[in-house]
Amino acid sequence: MTKEYGHIPDGFFLSDKEVEELRNKKHELTEYGKQRFKKHGDAMLRLAEIEKEEWERKQRSDRVLERYNNFYNTECSGLAHGTPITPEFQQAMTLECMLDALRYENLNHEFDVVSTADINALIELLYQQGKDYLERVNNND
Numbered sequence: 001m002t003k004e005y006g007h008i009p010d011g012f013f014l015s016d017k018e019v020e021e022l023r024n025k026k027h028e029l030t031e032y033g034k035q036r037f038k039k040h041g042d043a044m045l046r047l048a049e050i051e052k053e054e055w056e057r058k059q060r061s062d063r064v065l066e067r068y069n070n071f072y073n074t075e076c077s078g079l080a081h082g083t084p085i086t087p088e089f090q091q092a093m094t095l096e097c098m099l100d101a102l103r104y105e106n107l108n109h110e111f112d113v114v115s116t117a118d119i120n121a122l123i124e125l126l127y128q129q130g131k132d133y134l135e136r137v138n139n140n141d
Contacts (some may be wrong), residue, residue, distance in 0.1 A: 067101035
């Protein structure tokens with residue numbers, strides 16, 4: 001053991017065989033680490049993509065709700081009190097507001113089919129909006 005390997009000042013000496021064994025272990029561990037990182041990295045990227053898709057879906061739903069509220073407030077809520085209008089007219093105007101909101105969200109696409117998922121998302125947000133309003137009103141009493 002006359003050769004010194006490494007930069008260890010305390011006189012730590014390794015044989016050629018020990019050095020070669022350490023190098024092999026280093027390569028094995030490096031490969032193992034690369035594989036683990038790739039495996040977990042791919043999973044983390046997919047998770048990030050899913051979170052991004054969910055965020056984009058929420059943003060889109062919020063925009064549709066905002067547009068719906070704007071159309072509804074302009075068309076229905078702006079009606080003078082006592083206007084002779086039937087509930088069917090209000091329902092028709094409400095549906096028209098929904099379609100207008102979805103059309104505006106899809107201006108960059110050909111829009112001839114309405115996704116039921118978009119309609120359900122709008123309905124859920126409207127229910128939540130109503131619940132939030134009732135909670136605010138009840139908490140102020």
